[in-house]
Amino acid sequence: MGSYPKPKWLLKIISDYKNGKVDKKTLDEAYRDAVKAVVKDHELAGVDIIWDGEMRREEMTSYFAERIEGFVIYDEVRVWGNNYYPKPAIVGELRYKENLAIDDFLFLRSITNKEIKIPITGPYTIVDWSFNEYYPSKEDAVYALAEVLNKELRALVKEGATYIQLDEPAIPTHESEIEIAKNATEIVTKGVNAYIGMHICYGDYSRIFPEILDFKIDQIDLEFANRGFEDLKMLKEYDFDKDLGFGCIDVHTRRIEKKEEVVNAILKALEIVDLDRLYVDPDCGMKLLPREIAFQKLKVMVEAAKEVEKMF
């Protein structure tokens, strides 16, 4: 999907780096080694399309905001309980400053022959999760950021990227702004010659249908397992003419799914789209799971997918 549990030794080295105990060179080497480990896990599990597990990303908003001109991060704000995130603030014109995922992509390309999917947090979500001090409206800020991200997507394609996933979990949270998200998606993908997926987790999916079907994307990727696959019923009501990214592994529980239940779920998804338009994946990033459990879950997912393929 995107994120994968970081090896414990990497967490130790990141913390040592923050405390000045190891240098940048050691940290970079650790990141690269961690990516190799993640790739190996995915290869062993048999996953077809992979990413690097987001070893370098600590958070899906601030990671991008820190690398785009016009953002600052003052401090953390609360999400719930004792959970906080470094909420960025837009304080100036948003401009492309440095590569966001190109280096990660090129490194991954150099160590695997697997097909690669690059997740990038979408402009609507980044703006929704930021303060806006500069642009007259949220809409203006979203479009400005969409232009910046478009530069990155174009550059990625130039480097050989073929599959990019826009992560937009914030879209269902403001029903009235779906048009803004749609326009932003058009800007981000303008002139980008690659397969585009959009991943949306959390929230009430009835708020994005049917509008999401008009987005300029090839694939809609949603979480289903965590919701007992209830939303498949809703999808049936529409003329679902995109590819379906089918989240069939629950990342919020440590229970490892049984192969049969995943097979049954995939068969249900095939009532919506044909086999060649179905992508099976975990509901969301797996970073909060223990690594061994994440690995086992991936394995079950792949075994189930293979079994379904055999049936056709």
Place this chain on the structure above:
Amino acid sequence: MKIISTTVGSYPRPKWFREYLRKVEGLQKDIYGKIDENVLEKAIREVIEEQKRAGIDLLTDGQLIWHDFLAHLATKLDGFKMGKLVRYFDNNLYYRVPIVCGKIKRIGKILNDFEIAFKIDKNLKPVISCFTLAKLSKNEYYDNFDDFVMDIAEAMREEVKELKTEWLQIDEPSLLYATKDEIEIAKNAINLISTKEKKTILMTYFDPADKLLPYLLDFNIDIIGLDFVEGFEENLRAIKEYCPEKICIGIVDGRNTKMESINELKEKTIKILDSCQFKEVLLSPNTGLEFLPWQKAFDKMKIVVKLKEAIKEVV
């Protein structure tokens, strides 16, 4: 006309306290950890000092151990258990849905943190909620919503009776979306809680209260709090028409780090003050300040204070 600057309730936790809570409670907390009262006292003292340093007249305790707006109240009452996380209105802030599984009863002090704060400074207003707590909860016990709300009200009444404060604030953002029948229920509840001994503020935020305002005039409350950031035009029209005697003007944006220009705010506030003859006015951010980073919360309070000074020159 008297003008009092105030904060609305929540305040960002000092960084060290944030880390302390993470240490004693963890991230995915389900139950309250063992918080050292001296540590909590120190954190509350710091938040009170910040407000004083900014020049705020009427202070709050900052709700520093409220894990969300409902949990602190719900976990102190008998009858609630805590459910899953849900988005808190249109904010990137989540709360656990309280589930009512038995008769609501007050079994002890609810605002234990306020009590600590009140020992530090007497110029403090406690914040509670009643209708909103009921509305955002999941009812698996009561046959009718009326009884549920009134049992919470009774618990709050008992709590308020023990508070030795001059002020009381009741936050009711859910009232903005209430039906006529629900408003009637809320009125009975609030009337049960409010007492002549305390100046009572009923606070609304996140949206304009123009439709609610005529009903609020019949509530036994002293001051109506309105969000003039999210609903300037609507609320202005409403106060022109219904002319409440005392209001709290939530005019400084408590949810964005952008610092407003004092002149712009002054112009807006004067429009509000000119719209009817107020006996008393409170000036505040529209919401609690916990949506902001620590330093920005202070800067926002400074804006409230500067705005009050700018207005005093003209009224």
